[in-house]
Amino acid sequence: MITNPGLGKIGLGFFIISCVKTEQTPHLRRRSKLQVGPPELHLCIRFHTVSAHQRMIFFYGRQHTGELPQMTIRSKLISSFLLMVFTIITVFTLYIYMRETRSIRSEIIKRGSDVSKIFTQMAVPLLFSMDYISILDNANELILDSDIISVTVADETGNILVDTGKPLSSQINMAAPFYIYKKTSEERTQKYREIQYEGERAIEFISLIAVFGKPAGVVRIVISLKTLEKRVSESLLSIALLSAGAIMLTLILAKMLLKLFDPIKVLVQGTHEISDGNLEYKISVSSDDEIGQLTKSFNSMAERIRSLVDNLEDKVNDRTFRLAGANEEIKRKTVHIMDSIRYAEKIQKSMLPDMETVRHYLPDSFFIWMPRDMVGGDTYFAECFGDGFVVALIDCTGHGIPGAFMSMIASSFIRKITGSEQCHDPAEILRRLNYNVKTSLQQDKAYAISDDGMDAAVCFITSRQTGDSRQELTFAGARLSLTCVHKDEISVIKGDRQSIGYKKSDLNFSFTNHTIPVEKGTSFYMASDGFRDQFGKDADSRFGERSFGKKRFRNLLRKVADMPFEKQQEIILRTFSEYRGECDIQDDVTVIGFGFQNQDRIN
Incomplete structure (x- = not known):
């Protein structure tokens, strides 16, 4: 097999495509840069490592900045085109080199075989006649004008008879290459091999000399391969020039392709301008x-x-x-x-009792009235008559303006019932209030378009007559209760389970009176459902909020019952505010408290 050291020198030396350069920036960034092709066609890939994140930016021609990795269509197309051309040139070069080398070597072998055969035929008669001088002259003529560097004739024992390069006394070394001489003698065929002859590559041809059919010696002809190397080098030079021309043509074509993308670059720039608002x-x-x-x-x-x-x-x-x-x-x-x-x-406030007048008749008392909005559906009534004092709390349907309208209706009717009609019986007051509200809103008719009403609690405290030591409180309720606290004991008197004025309310329902003797130190309380239904923050609740509740409200009343009523009002308001926190007010809130701590009768 032929090996060509010249290929390492020429080979693919002109296919140097890339170089890698690593540099350290002042900001301690590590940067690797890969360049392909001439400067105007650089395809660069830069890797930046900055703090805890990496960003890889592909750009072609000039650096593009951005958060997302990108590689333009132009760079992809040119890279693919260059890679394809370089691959074709490489494959073509290797193919031409191998074909040319094989062709020249075959030509040299054929020529050497022919020369060796002709010289052997010429040497047979001269050897038979022992005319060695003629054999040597013929051998020297072969060497003069050709790449044959040595001709040797030896007998069957290895003694050199003719040698163009050595004295006649020498002998062919039959030991090292003995197999080829022996094989030539045995098979009587021509053999050749590649050898190193005096420091240069050559091909050795061995031919048998037969006289009358018997081996008489061998002819050894050595042909130099310099011609082969020279012709191969010339072929590679031609291929290199051709490849260089192809590369230049490729770069020119690539540059022309780049111009095809210029309008696209302009379009991209236009999209950026439009996106920027231009x-x-x-x-x-x-x-x-x-x-x-x-x-x-x-x-x-x-x-x-x-x-x-x-x-x-x-x-x-x-x-x-x-x-x-x-x-x-x-x-x-x-x-x-x-x-x-x-x-x-x-x-609405003008419909409420005058507190100065109320405190004159009922000094031990407080009235808390807090509408959820500016106006509300809660109202209360307090008026002193000759036979006693009437206190009422009414919780109407709705909030805001609708509730205020209902409270105005309720206030008007209760004033009429207790004033002009002079009815001071709590059960009868509730019965008449139920009748008047339901009929005035026509909710006793089938065609009624509204269904509104109210819950109420009414107390009547009798005036103690001269010489009479007894004083009583009569209570009647429509779904509202009266809470009594005496000597730390609390009792609740529940009202009837019947509301006032609704479509389902019984027009002739008779409410129940509850009579309680008034004792010194007893405190009475009436409240709408707004206080106990108020939501506040509660970590133990499933949803983080919980209503104040009846039980907590009753415990609060028991706690403050022995205090002055002004202090009770202050504590109840503060407790409500603290429990509500940042929660919205759920409903109108009304709480009435009164008692007989310092006196046992009404003034």
């Missing part, structure tokens, strides 16, 4: 091909977007103007509504 940006059309049509479409799209934005701005300005006008109208109406509600608040 709707006036327009791209000039330089051709009528597909790129030119795409450019026209882009300009048309930008014009349409600009038109839509202009129209949108006009619509926004117009609607902003209308919205400003609507806001002013809403503001004006809101102010009007709030003024109306504030005035309604004054009206």
Whole structure:
């Protein structure tokens, strides 16, 4: 097999494609840079390691900044094209080299075989006649004008008879290459092999000399391979020049391909301008091909977007103007509504008893009234008559303005019943209130469109007559209760399970009176459901909130019952506020407390 050291020198030396350079930046960033092709076609891949994250940016021609890794279509296409061309040139070079080497070697072997055969035929008669001088002359003629570097003739024992390069006394070394001489003698065929002859590569041809059919010696001809190496080098040089020309042509084609992407770069720049808000940006059309049509479409799209934005701005300005006008109208109406509600608040408060008058007749008392909104559905009544004192608490349907309307109805009717009708019996007061509310709202009719009503609690404390030591409190309730606390003992007198005024309320229902003797130190309390239903933060609750509850409310009343009523009011309000925290008020809250701590009768 032939090995060519020249291939290592020429080979694929011109296919140097890339070089890797590592540098350390002042900011301690590690950077690796790969360059492919000439400077104007650099395809660079940079790896940046900054603090705890890595970012890889592909760019072609110039660096693109961005958060996401990207590689342009242009860089992909040019890289693929260059790789394909380089692969084709490499395969073509290897193929030409191998074919040329094989062809020249075959030519040298054929020539050497022919020369060896002819010289052997010429040497047979001269050897038979022992004319060694003629054999030597013929051998020298072969060496003069050819790449044959040695001709040797020896007898069958290895004694050299003719040698163009050594004295006649020498002998062929039959030991080292003995097998080839022996095989030539035995098979009587021509043999050849590649050897190193005096420091250069050569091919040795061995031919048998037969006289009358018997081996008489051998002819050894050594042909130098310098011609082979020279011709191969010339072929490789031609291939290298051809490949260099192909590479230059490839780079020229690549540069031409780059120009095909210039319009696309312009389109990309145009999209960036549009995305940045420059709707006036327009791209000039330089051709009528597909790129030119795409450019026209882009300009048309930008014009349409600009038109839509202009129209949108006009619509926004117009609607902003209308919205400003609507806001002013809403503001004006809101102010009007709030003024109306504030005035309604004054009206509702004017329906409540005068507290100075109440304290004159019932000094040991407090009245807590807290509507959820500015006005509410809770109200209370307190009035002194000749035979006693009436205290009532009414919890109407709803909150806010609807509840306030119902409370106004309730206040009007209870004033009428206790005043002009002079009815002071709690059960009868509730019966008449039920009748009046239901009939006035026509909720006793099938065509009634409303279903509203109220819960109520009414107490009547009799005045102690001269010489009479007894004083009684009569209570009747419609779903509201009376709580009594005496000497740290608490009792609850429940009202009837019947509401007032609703469609389902019995028009002629008779409520029940409960009579209790009034004792010194007894405190009485009535409250709407707003206090006990109020939600507050509670870590033990499943949803993080829990209502105040009946049990907690009764324990609170038992705790404060022995205190002055002003102090009771303060503690009850503070407890409510602390428990509610940041939670919204759920319902209207009304609590009435009264008693006879310092006196045992009504003034």
